[in-house]
Amino acid sequence: MEWFTAPEYWQGRLIFQRGLAVIYALAFLAAALQFRALLGERGMLPIPRYLARTPFRRSPSLFHWHYSDRCYAVVAWSGVVLAVAVAFGAADLVPLWAGMALWFGLWVLYLSIVNVGQAWYAFGWESLLLEAGFLAIFLGNDTVAPPLLALFAARWLLFRVEFGAGLIKMRGDKCWRDLTCLYYHHETQPMPGPLSWFFHHLPRPLHRVEVAANHVAQLIVPFGLFAPQPVASVAAVIIIVTQLWLVISGNFAWLNWVTLLLATTAISYYPVLPDAPPVAEPPLWFVGAVLAFTAMVLALSYLPVRNLLSPRQAMNASFEPLHLVNTYGAFGSITRTRREIVLAGTSDEHLTAGTVWREYEFKGKPGDPRRWPRQWAPYHLRLDWLMWFAALSPAYARSWALPLVVRLLDNDPDTLRLLRHCPFPDAPPRHLRALLYEYHFSTPTQLFRERIWWRRTLIGEFLPPLTREHLHRHRR
Incomplete structure (x- = not known):
């Protein structure tokens, strides 16, 4: 034939x-x-x-x-x-x-x-x-x-x-x-x-x-x-x-x-x-x-x-x-500035001006300005991708943002395996918050002198400090 x-x-x-x-x-x-x-x-x-x-x-x-x-x-x-x-x-x-x-x-x-x-x-x-x-x-x-x-x-x-x-x-x-x-x-x-x-x-x-x-x-x-x-x-x-x-x-x-x-x-x-x-x-x-x-x-x-x-x-x-x-189709619109959600927790019982917040690190999405971006594709980091969409608009995270916070406040092992680094390996944090930053690639001078890949500027709060008790009352 x-x-x-x-x-x-x-x-x-x-x-x-x-x-x-x-x-x-x-x-x-x-x-x-x-x-x-x-x-x-x-x-x-x-x-x-x-x-x-x-x-x-x-x-x-x-x-x-x-x-x-x-x-x-x-x-x-x-x-x-x-x-x-x-x-x-x-x-x-x-x-x-x-x-x-x-x-x-x-x-x-x-x-x-x-x-x-x-x-x-x-x-x-x-x-x-x-x-x-x-x-x-x-x-x-x-x-x-x-x-x-x-x-x-x-x-x-x-x-x-x-x-x-x-x-x-x-x-x-x-x-x-x-x-x-x-x-x-x-x-x-x-x-x-x-x-x-x-x-x-x-x-x-x-x-x-x-x-x-x-x-x-x-x-x-x-x-x-x-x-x-x-x-x-x-x-x-x-x-x-x-x-x-x-x-x-x-x-x-x-x-x-x-x-x-x-x-x-x-x-x-x-x-x-x-x-x-x-x-x-x-x-x-x-x-x-x-x-x-x-x-x-x-x-x-x-x-x-x-x-x-x-x-x-x-x-x-x-x-x-x-x-x-x-x-199919991709990138019909291009964002001009990069926004990133940075999650951080603290073990302090009461929040003060001196409270030290420690940041969680994701595997793929930018976080620490000194960390060199990694190659992950063709493997797919699903949470990292959704975090990028959430930074564009909280509407993208409406169904899963608070469940994510609950699991981090519990140090849920399955959730922590999705992350690169948890700053609370022994006991879960008392409070957790999310801040929104604007990220830009560093200049060549900053990269070679300061060893930073990103510059970031705080925009504001994405989620206020939350506790397990607060989220429990919210669910009720």
Whole structure:
């Protein structure tokens, strides 16, 4: 069936599927290590409470049949094991139907987590991983050549990711149109990386070139994905290069990694790499499954396309609870100044002007001005990201801010494991407060003389000093 398969993309499928399995493994690992404090039975946003008010049809999940923290742990760690096995080639060592079943199992397990994740999972890259993961089912394994229709579905997904992001920028903040957004973005992005300070201090004309190149990569280059070779390969390589640029300039979980993995499926590697090994003709049931999948993608693309064409384009939206075909976009607006919430506690029984407050340190978000930002992506620190949103507006933290304070006042071990440093290792604090600061990257002189990465200025109080007794009265 020459019309159905494209053996010259065998290497692209291999890279995409193995890489996507690694991302799955990291996503499940983050779920396993962070869920108790965030979503567990005694977490900040407990899953049982969510399940009690949300029907299955709105959030399909295995947990509707049964939930316990042990059950969640089994799902998350099973996902880790299964994803690692697929990353090492398990799906290529079994019959076609079994390889597809392994990919389907990964998708079901992660969908079950995302659909009960509430605010902690309200990120576009969750839908992207699920959509790419469902697509991987229909790319087959080493027993058949890659189906051409599934490869074009991958390009269609990549197109929506890139073109959607480009459109939301042009329709959003004017700094994208006057090429000045990167005067601020490297400093104000949700979680700067180890090189963000250096990117921020690049000459401003180079920042303008960066923005212009971004517009080309997101608004023009994606159309080349549907052109004949070698144009499609060139377009894919340009997207990969721009995504790697984003990887080294900040921490965006696995958004950039899944995007560049999708781009590998559009590259024809022959004759640079050896051609695909001999494979059998695809079975008719597989041809039918791929045709049905393609028809489903076309039908479900209507709402994402309408959203792309709308002047009121929404970012990162799913139009059905299975996250099969979604719309994407990022950073339609850019903040000009960085605000950070700094949590601190004290063991003093009574507060005075001389009370010493000791600060908590998060793993990824800025805190101590002397601490060099770290590289965390593609791993996802969910609490750190939500703290960035909360600093923009307290409304983002309305559902989980006080539960977080309660757990810190109790020295809850699951919550403390989400942090880099707790200043009260032996006994919980008596009072806890949150202050709001404005952060700016230090100047080169300050960095090399004072060894500080950030300068910060107090704005005011985010939460007043609170005690367990005060919060208990508030809950009553």
